[in-house]
Amino acid sequence: xxxxxxxxxxxxxxxxxxxxxxxxxxxxxxxxxxxxxxxxxxxxxxxxxxxxxxxxxxxxxxxxxxxxxxxxxxxxxxxxxxxxxxxxxxxxxxxxxxxxxxxxxxxxxxxxxxxxxxxxxxxxxxxxxxxxxxxxxxxxxxxxxxxxxxxxxxxxxxxxxxxxxxxxxxxxxxxxxxxxxxxxxxxxxxxxxxxxxxxxxxxxxxxxxxxxxxxxxxxxxxxxxxxxxxxxxxxxxxxxxxxxxxxxxxxxxxxxxxxxxxxxxxxxxxxxxxxxxxxxxxxxxxxxxxxxxxxxxxxxxxxxxxxxxxxxxxxxxxxxxxxxxxxxxx
Amino acid sequence: xxxxxxxxxxxxxxxxxxxxxxxxxxxxxxxxxxxxxxxxxxxxxxxxxxxxxxxxxxxxxxxxxxxxxxxxxxxxxxxxxxxxxxxxxxxxxxxxxxxxxxxxxxxxxxxxxxxxxxxxxxxxxxxxxxxxxxxxxxxxxxxxxxxxxxxxxxxxxxxxxxxxxxxxxxxxxxxxxxxxxxxxxxxxxxxxxxxxxxxxxxxxxxxxxxxxxxxxxxxxxxxxxxxxxxxxxxxxxxxxxxxxxxxxxxxxxxxxxxxxxxxxxxxxxxxxxxxx
Numbered sequence: 001x002x003x004x005x006x007x008x009x010x011x012x013x014x015x016x017x018x019x020x021x022x023x024x025x026x027x028x029x030x031x032x033x034x035x036x037x038x039x040x041x042x043x044x045x046x047x048x049x050x051x052x053x054x055x056x057x058x059x060x061x062x063x064x065x066x067x068x069x070x071x072x073x074x075x076x077x078x079x080x081x082x083x084x085x086x087x088x089x090x091x092x093x094x095x096x097x098x099x100x101x102x103x104x105x106x107x108x109x110x111x112x113x114x115x116x117x118x119x120x121x122x123x124x125x126x127x128x129x130x131x132x133x134x135x136x137x138x139x140x141x142x143x144x145x146x147x148x149x150x151x152x153x154x155x156x157x158x159x160x161x162x163x164x165x166x167x168x169x170x171x172x173x174x175x176x177x178x179x180x181x182x183x184x185x186x187x188x189x190x191x192x193x194x195x196x197x198x199x200x201x202x203x204x205x206x207x208x209x210x211x212x213x214x215x216x217x218x219x220x221x222x223x224x225x226x227x228x229x230x231x232x233x234x235x236x237x238x239x240x241x242x243x244x245x246x247x248x249x250x251x252x253x254x255x256x257x258x259x260x261x262x263x264x265x266x267x268x269x270x271x272x273x274x275x276x277x278x279x280x281x282x283x284x285x286x287x288x289x290x291x292x293x294x295x296x297x298x299x300x301x302x303x304x305x306x307x308x309x310x311x312x313x314x315x316x317x318x319x320x321x322x323x324x325x326x327x328x329x330x
Numbered sequence: 331x332x333x334x335x336x337x338x339x340x341x342x343x344x345x346x347x348x349x350x351x352x353x354x355x356x357x358x359x360x361x362x363x364x365x366x367x368x369x370x371x372x373x374x375x376x377x378x379x380x381x382x383x384x385x386x387x388x389x390x391x392x393x394x395x396x397x398x399x400x401x402x403x404x405x406x407x408x409x410x411x412x413x414x415x416x417x418x419x420x421x422x423x424x425x426x427x428x429x430x431x432x433x434x435x436x437x438x439x440x441x442x443x444x445x446x447x448x449x450x451x452x453x454x455x456x457x458x459x460x461x462x463x464x465x466x467x468x469x470x471x472x473x474x475x476x477x478x479x480x481x482x483x484x485x486x487x488x489x490x491x492x493x494x495x496x497x498x499x500x501x502x503x504x505x506x507x508x509x510x511x512x513x514x515x516x517x518x519x520x521x522x523x524x525x526x527x528x529x530x531x532x533x534x535x536x537x538x539x540x541x542x543x544x545x546x547x548x549x550x551x552x553x554x555x556x557x558x559x560x561x562x563x564x565x566x567x568x569x570x571x572x573x574x575x576x577x578x579x580x581x582x583x584x585x586x587x588x589x590x591x592x593x594x595x596x597x598x599x600x601x602x603x604x605x606x
Contacts, residue, residue: 033442041455152590156582158534160541160557161575164564172567179565267447271538275561285450286542289457297457304450312445 016326020317027313034305035087039080042294083298092299097291102299106281110303112183113273113280116196117265120203124265125258128208132215132254133247136223137239148216151209159268163202163275170198181278199276206268211261218253222246252322259315263308270304337591344587351581354397355404362394367549374560374568383573387559392570395551399574402552404581406467407532413471414528418478419521423509425479426486437483440476448473449538456544466545470532481524485517526589530582537578553578 054062067073071082086093092102135147154162171179181195222228223246231241270282277283281300288296320326337345354361363382364370368390375385383392425433443451452469459465489495495512503511539545540554548555553574560571 030442030445034445037442037446038451038454041451042458152586153579153583156530156534156586157579158537158541158554158575158582160538160554160561161572161579164557164561164571164575167564168567168569168572172565263447267449270449270453271541274542285453286544289453290543292457294457297454301446301450301454305446308447308450309445 016320019320019326023313023316023320027309031306031309034309035084035302036080038298038301038305039083042298043076087299087302093295095288095293095296097288097293097296102296106284106299106303108185109279109281109284112278113269113282115192116199116203116273116278116280117262117269119193119196120200120207120265121262123200124204124208124211124261127204128211128261129215129254129258131208131212132219133242135212135216136219136246137242139220147212151213154205154209155213157205159202159206159271160275162205163199163272166198166202167275179276181276183279196278199272199278202272202275203265203268206272207261207265210264211257214257214261215250215254218250218257219246221253222250225249252319255318255322256315259311259318263311263315266304266307266311340587341591344584344591347580347584348588351400351404351584355401358397358401362391362397364391364394366390366395366398366551368394374563374566374570384570386556386570387563392573395556396553396574396577399551399553399556400577402546402550403533403536403554403578406463406470406546406552407529407536410467410470410474410532410536411525411529413467414474414478414532415521415525417471418475419482419514419517420509421475422479422482423486423513423517424505426483426490427505427508427513433483436479440479443473443476444480448535452535452539453542453544456539461544461547463546463550466536466539470535474528474532474535478521478524478528482517482521485520486513489513489516523589523593526585526592530585530589533578533582533585 054066071079074082083093090103092106094100095102095105098105131147135144138144167179170176177194177197179198181199183192183195187195219242223242228241228245231245236244269280270285272278273280273282274286281303285297285300285304288300369388370391371381371385371389373385373387373389375381375389377384381391381393383396386392386395421436425436452473455469456465459469490513495508498508498512536545536552537554537557540552541558543555543558546552546555548559556574557571560568560574563570564572
């Protein structure tokens with residue numbers, strides 16, 4: 001413990017640690033501001049939660065009682081800090097529609113969503129980077145054009161088009177995989193993987209194109225450097241030049257691309273979960289938006305925003321760490 | 331300036347398809363074989379001479395609903411895009427010209443809005459707002475104006491330091507003149523190619539919301555909502571839901587082809603192309 005804090009102290013003097021600490025502090029501030037925005041965003045209307053629980057026909061007395069019970073008579077900033085305090089201590093409040101504790105119903109769903117996103121990432125990242133490298137190797141050729149064409153098309157495709165195409169052909173016509181991704185506690189790993197195969201594939205399509213395009217651009221950018229020309233003049237094979245000279249120097253932007261796309265993936269998950277009826281966070285959010293269950297929407301919205309901001313900060317930090325000029329200051 | 335013979339094949343296909351979609355949307359009542367809400371046959375009938383695309387989950391003619399759906403989808407997306415452009419570019423240009431605390435405040439606020447994924451924040455706001463076409467358009471327009479703000483501010487900052495703007499300022503022109511007479515004409519070309527991309531994004535965003543049941547409400551037809559209506563047929567091997575989904579994809583791809591071509595023809599300013 002002591003040794004660790006000593007190392008920490010020694011590191012504090014290095015500019016890279018300072019930069020990273022700054023990014024993290026900035027991220028926390030941003031997250032706080034986002035929590036204010038989400039809270040304000042759900043308070044725009046003059047009507048209140050009590051009204052929406054009891055409906056239009058509620059008596060004024062019942063409304064007043066419920067407002068008292070929910071603490072709605074306090075000013076907005078008091079309610080905000082009460083909510084924030086709860087979130088920080090792991091108490092996300094109670095769902096209006098089901099009267100269940102939000103935190104405990106979220107636990108399993110968060111895990112399900114992360115499980116799906118994890119496998120989609122495992123599938124899409126190597127694929128996108130490899131295809132990006134291939135596109136650069138054969139740049140402006142037929143292969144590059146074809147890859148770019150597919151990429152252009154798939155950035156314009158809605159998630160549900162890809163999702164239902166997969167269901168229609170792979171689940172219904174060929175009957176290889178289930179069309180509905182049912183998962184439950186204690187499910188064998190193989191069955192779970194089968195259940196998430198189609199949604200993971202759909203998510204891969206969603207992020208793959210963007211990731212590949214940006215990887216291609218990042219490597220092409222490096223390919224214009226003088227040392228690439230040197231390598232070419234030395235007579236190295238094109239694929240060697242890309243693998244040994246261009247790729248290592250493009251790692252920082254590529255990591256950045258990957259993290260940004262993981263952030264997109266987290267958003268794409270919302271629609272994909274609804275398509276495949278997968279019990280994750282996205283479906284939980286959509287269900288409760290239609291029920292106008294504000295506490296759930298606030299909690300899930302904040303978690304999504306936190307994951308999104310977190311991934312963006314990791315992208316920043318990865319960029320800092322991958323930059324040798326920052327790692328070895330003069 | 332524009333030589334029609336030199337339009338690349340992709341852009342030509344994009345232009346033709348986009349024009350076709352627009353034509354269908356404008357003349358929907360004249361083209362569609364049946365009224366939008368009329369139940370004409372059995373549920374999910376296959377394609378036939380009477381019902382070119384078959385019937386939907388309630389037995390309504392799918393082609394007619396597709397045609398009216400084109401109208402709703404394109405109309406809402408176009409108005410939302412227009413709002414996001416007017417709001418975003420006026421505020422972005424003003425921030426660049428005025429500078430100071432206004433620029434500071436606006437830019438930080440836009441950063442904050444962009445820190446939350448658009449779909450998530452859209453869902454949060456729609457959980458309390460009434461689901462009408464008006465609120466949909468406003469929510470989509472305002473959320474998307476953040477991207478336009480970023481781009482137009484970046485473009486205007488560059489233009490603002492040019493000599494002719496300096497000259498106009500020395501002449502004693504007011505801020506409004508500078509923004510609309512000096513900056514706007516010179517910022518048009520990057521903004522126009524961005525227009526296409528924002529429109530696609532609006533179509534996809536609207537379709538996603540309607541698909542989730544939070545956008546256009548039935549019996550009004552829009553493509554995203556039609557996917558939702560017919561999605562239960564997929565499991566029985568009825569591909570009705572794939573048709574509106576494919577239409578969204580086709581519209582998005584054709585506008586994308588046109589936007590890409592315009593982008594290549596004009597400057598290579600690519601700011602604000604992200605989504606999410």
